[in-house]
Amino acid sequence: MENYSEKVMDHFMNPRNVGEIKNADGIGEVGNPRCGDIMKMYIKVKDNRIEDVKFLTFGCGAAVATSSMITELIKGKTLEEALDISNRQVAEALDGLPPIKMHCSNLAEQAVKAAIEDYKKKNEK
């Protein structure tokens, strides 16, 4: 097994933006308990920008760290910019992930996309 980078360990030990947002504008939940990873992303949107974001994660060190990192990457960004952030960027921002953990960064990307989709759906009318 490969070791985690210091950045991963920092985000794992001190995750940023943990929690729920009451009255969130969009919520995305991905993963499933069978695989041992569930991420739930809450976003608050103002003038097309992600004003606030919080997450809850059930999962391994990489799952927590990627959730934490992606919240930092998308905070303050426009929805389009947030949708553009790829799992690769998340992994790079964490100074890399062990190959077997790459799916965790995928999950983080999907969670953000699901939250934005949820926001868009709610604001279609």
Add this chain to the structure above:
Amino acid sequence: MYYFDNSATTKIDKEVLDEMMPYLTDKFGNASTIYSLGIESRSAILNAREKVAKALGCNSKEIYFTSSGTESDNWALKGVAFANKDRGKHIITTAIEHHAILHTCEYLEKQGFEVTYLPVGENGIIDIEVLKKEIRKDTILISVMAANNEIGSIQPITEIGKIAKQRGIYFHTDAVQAVGNMNIDVNESNIDLLSFSGHKINGPKGIGVLYIREGVNIDNLLHGGGQERRKRASTENVAGIVGIGKAVELATKDIGRKREYLINLREKCIKGILDKIPDTIVNGDREKRLPGNVNVCFRYIEGESLLLHLDKLGISASSGSACTSGELNPSHVLLAIGLPHEIAHGSLRISMSKDNTEEEVDYLLSVLPEIVQKLRDMSPLYIKNK
């Protein structure tokens, strides 16, 4: 450092290392040679073989040194299967064996053998009646571990041995976790083949034993020179052999007192965890379990995260979570005792040895509740159920 992963490996005893040291330095002779240096190595091996035989209650001629528990398991299964394939091609084992057994069985299935994997109850123990029903005319081997490495459950090996003997079937037991933790007598339990390794009993890594009852029809696994009475080729690992001999001697001495000490620690640990942390499940049988084994599941959290936090505080332990094994599913043992996936992901195994103390358990109990709560507070499963 707080080391609670003795089922993974143990620290080598100083006494063991001291006995090995000459064979890693000045007494380096090949045991197959005729000069004095070789004779020294040969008698050291003979001496170790006798120590192992004494611990298992067998003749020293029935002890074969291998490179590991894994090799011993591979040899026992493949060796018996191939040598007896004309008598039958059916093997019985359990769903909770170590991968050294399970993956070897999968290989044998590809070679045309049929394998029955006995289920276990919630407590991780097989049902003898089910075993009896699964025995067929063409069953040649039963392989059931003496004690489970994850949940510590102890199988009724004496009953199994009796049945195997009555039906004329060879009985192998993987005793890697059991040796040194419980009394084993291969004659009393009618065991035909038994595997164990050095590094689980405060001995060195890279050395194992396969006990083969005299008369058992078994093929060689390694082909080559005439070592180990022509049954296991390769130049003897003299230092390793000396080490496992000493380690098994120490591990089986005073076993009653050691068990009592460990059971006391184990119960303190389990009770402390249950008292302090709600939504916790104890895995495995509460009585029929290895003296130093604690295995619990904390609902709503994932095991690797827990281990990382513990490690930051200097505590080494293990988990059956998928993320700690490099596989997608959590431990096959936890699934076999009927745990749902999401609960199995949150398991923690604490495995103690004689070197662990009450103070260490106190420390563990003082930090564990906070870590579990921290992880629960960020778990969507917990928030949902709160």
